[in-house]
Amino acid sequence: MRVNVPVTFGVLHLAPLWPAFMAQHPKVTLDVTLSDRLVDLVDEGFDVAVRIARLQVSSLISRQLTTTxxxxxxxxxxxxxxxxxxxxxxxxxxxxxxxxxxxxxxxxxxxxxxxxxxxxxxxxxxxxxxxxxxxxxxxxxxxxxxxxxxxxxxxxxxxxxxxxxxxxxxxxxxLGVYAVYPSRRQLTPKVRALIDFLVDAFRMRAWPA
Structure with a gap:
């Protein structure tokens, strides 16, 4: 599963979560790319991305993880x-x-x-x-x-x-912190599992107000 995440957020707040996700889903392999560039998920072959933005209307499906x-x-x-x-x-x-x-x-x-x-x-x-x-x-x-x-x-x-x-x-x-993916048709079980995991992980997370 190919995942794209912002650099600093990925290092500080996502990297510590990957071991727990992998332990829960031992058959899933992750290819995590860190980049602050706005990638095209379809053209560049990503299954899911984390984005920090005031999300604009687009063809992407999103689930909010938290705010900052x-x-x-x-x-x-x-x-x-x-x-x-x-x-x-x-x-x-x-x-x-x-x-x-x-x-x-x-x-x-x-x-x-x-x-x-x-x-x-x-x-x-x-x-x-x-x-x-x-x-x-x-x-x-x-x-x-x-x-x-x-x-x-x-x-x-x-x-x-x-x-x-x-x-x-x-x-x-x-700004919202979102998990986004190309379309509902591409919401495979592993992508759903990752998004559900991230939603749960950030549910209790508190940033400075």
């Missing part, structure tokens, strides 16, 4: 040197490290916690752009600037104090 929130954060040292923005409009005066595969690109979106449902969209001008979420986080840990990263990735650094959430009064986008 994009969190704006920086190191305490960066904030000591440059101050903390209090409103999205102030991001223009800060060094920004951008994840180049973010669907919204350089157009970051925030929602006020004061009740307004209208999004506040800000176009950022990154000092550094990379297709690696780990590189974004590493740069933030070295005091390079602000990053907008998923809670599953920066959560441990927020817990340790190495990174601090910025503008907590403005929440960014919530």
């Amino acid at each position: 929130r994009l969190i704006l954060c920086a190191s305490p040292e960066y904030l000591r040197r440059h101050g903390a923005p209090r409103h999205p409009a102030e991001l223009a005066g800060h060094s920004v490290i951008a994840y180049s595969l973010l669907a919204a690109g350089d157009q970051w979106e925030f929602f006020s916690s004061q009740g307004s449902r209208e999004p506040i969209q800000v176009k950022v001008s990154p000092r550094m752009r990379t297709n690696s979420g780990d590189t974004c986080t590493a740069a933030a840990l070295q005091h390079m600037g602000l990053v907008l990263q998923p809670s599953f990735l920066v959560g441990p650094h927020l817990d340790s104090g190495a990174l601090v959430e910025v503008m907590p009064g403005f929440r960014s986008t919530e």
